Amino acid sequence: MHAGPRFRFAPSPTGSFHVGGARTALQNWALARRVGGTFVLRIEDTDEARNRPEWTQGILDALAWIGISADDPHFEGPYFQSSYADAHLAAAQRLFDDGLAYYCDLTSEQVQQRAKDLGINGYDGYSRDRGLGPGPGRVLRFRVPDGATVVDDLVRGEVTFDNTTIEDFVLVRGNGTPVFLLANVVDDIEMAITDVVRAEEHLPNTPKQQLLWQALGRQAPRWAHVPVLVNEQRKKLSKRRDKVALEQYRDEGYLAEAMVNYLMTLGWTPPGAEAAGSEIVSWTEIEAAFQLEDVTHSPAFFDVKKLGAFNGEYIRMLPLDEFVDRAGAELPVDWDRDRFAAIAPHIQQRLTTLREIPDKIDFLFWPDGAVVQYDDESWAKAFDPDWAAPLLADVINVYEGLVDWSADNLKVGLEDVMSGYELKLGKAQAPVRVAVTGRSVGPPLFESMEVLGQSETLRRLSMAVAATASGGGR
């Protein structure tokens, strides 16, 4: 337990973890650790969520993936909103007793009707002075005081709201249950939260919350509203339209380090990034430097392309054995791990995500004797020249006699053959590549053939020669 500031992160379980949530979690985490404070996790659970413990576990897993570990001394929780229900109602009662809230018997339809008739917006304070007590169907409303509410925001400065634009909002529903806004504030008070760092979409509700803190006799926390993440249409990232599930990126082979780094550069630039000519920064550096005052004010487009660029860099930075390890998890279980390790150094530089690996090297793992499925376009291009088939035959001859089956020798062998055709390596390798891999692009050819082995390589080469003789790739 740390004595410092207490940052809260309060996700609602929905079955998937939003990348925007991941970013605010990370920001809270960086701050909490840097200032020696606490990251307080509170699950805003609902009835549905309570019946689905795996949703809560999903949040914990997602947080752990991006480096926010429940075992860390700066981590506290998880707490659950539902377990504070009594406190929510007690607070409501206090507000009523103190005259800071009052009951109203208007239904929402009636409120709407009144607004329409009077030509006003929302609720007009109809029951403010009617002295109603609690009763079935009656809601408890907060008595918004006169004046103005100034929200002092760490990223935006002072934001002033005229209290006349804030209607007497509901605290407790007609059925006796507290609304989210009240629950939220009471929870924050119960958990002694001192810093609320969250997405900008919550800014308009902040004056209500601040008023509630004050009415409950507490000093409001420090607020910070960071810009939202948007899609290419500049709309808030939504589950419906956009790819926002952190788990999905994880499953597609994005590295947590890359995701974390990218997320943190949205709305903030690590100091020194410009001088270094790179935005790739370690978490240690991020944690040491991140501060709310430096966060941008405008929404940021979540650019998967740039994420991919970061991811590629992180993959390339991995030590080879670690790359083999992590990539191994993405491979079909029946693939020979030693064989993969042999080709690994040659594909590490060619990836955006780990997920792409199988498609790039599947030809190394076809069962022996398999019929090569040629890509039509690749075949047509490689075997269109009339030298292709004869060259392949010559290559087979040379390769059959190779004693030391190594990439270097394979290269020399092809070079010997191609000199007779006055070809450059770039051209000459094409039919060989298509014959062996079925495609015109892929990992370095000679290294691939070395891994494939002599007999299987020769078999495939012969197969292609036979196919040219019969007039096509299929």
Add this chain to the structure above:
RNA sequence: GCCCCCAUCGUCUAGUGGCCUAGGACACCACCCUUUCAAGGUGGCGGCACGGGUUCGAAUCCCGUUGGGGGUGCCA
């Protein structure tokens, strides 16, 4: 409707009145390297929304316009 926020290359951003001929990153283009594809290297394209002020001087301060976003429930 009402309230709030925002506005620098296509995108993410640096910039807090003179260091700005507006810098970097991603993307894009060209060239180099090259065993296809990448990676790497070099170079290029490309921006202060608009209009008024303030000031000797404005991307930077003020006002307005326009544009974008968010909020606005007896949802969470």
